[in-house]
Amino acid sequence: MSPAPEAELREAILAAVPSLRAFAISLSGQVDRADDLVQDTLLRALSNLHRFEPGTNLNAWLFTILRNLFHSEYRKRRREIEDPDGSYAGRLRVHPEQGSHLDFEDFRSALAKLPSDQREALLLVGASGFSYEEAAHICGCAVGTIKSRVNRARLRLASLLNVDDIEDLGPDSMTRAAIQG
Amino acid sequence: MTVDKGNKLARLSLDRPSSSKLATDPKLDSTSQKRIGDQLRAMYDELMQQPVPDRFRELLDQLDKGNGGKGGAQ
Known part of the structure; x- marks a missing residue:
């Protein structure tokens, strides 16, 4: 049986997904990439649950993970392909059907x-x-x-x-x- | 004597923030600031209201069931 606090924490993490996604989409400018970021964030958070200090801000903890993943990935990508800021603006289309x-x-x-x-x-x-x-x-x-x-x-x-x-x-x-x- | 020193320090620290503010930081007027804040939050709210993709719920469910292994989601 999994301990109740962990189950509660999982629920809280799931509840944080919409705000993590909104942050990731706004940060990266791409929905697909943002969803990958959120998924990686959840995986990392779940495998590090023991490191989360109960009583501290869960959202801040999750945002820190996402933000660090975003930056390490960004650095990796920049080494692979040169990604000038200009093309970024063009990609920032979230959902044209609701435009x-x-x-x-x-x-x-x-x-x-x-x-x-x-x-x-x-x-x-x-x-x-x-x-x-x-x-x-x-x-x-x-x-x-x-x-x-x-x-x-x-x-x-x-x-x-x-x-x-x-x-x-x-x-x-x-x-x-x-x-x- | 120590009191004098204290006063001097206090005066210095009072002077510094106001002069550095004038020198470096132009501030947006509050109306513009509000308009930008409103637009930002409106855009963000729209993103927040999007349904959560199933993959995230599934991911958490999966880990809930197969609890105990590390990196069991792969």
């Missing part, structure tokens, strides 16, 4: 243009609901680094999406562009 939200298409392609460290910081803090501290823990960096990555990600998205073009039609936008470099 009624033109905004999302724009948003997704803008998101894909961010450096991956900024993208992951923004996704963790702005969408997955982690605190800056948790995101720093997941990414293995300082809280200040996460904060500045999130900030830079927002600024870049704003300029890619022309979020502020309603307010500044004048010389203000040029000033802003100059500041952003």
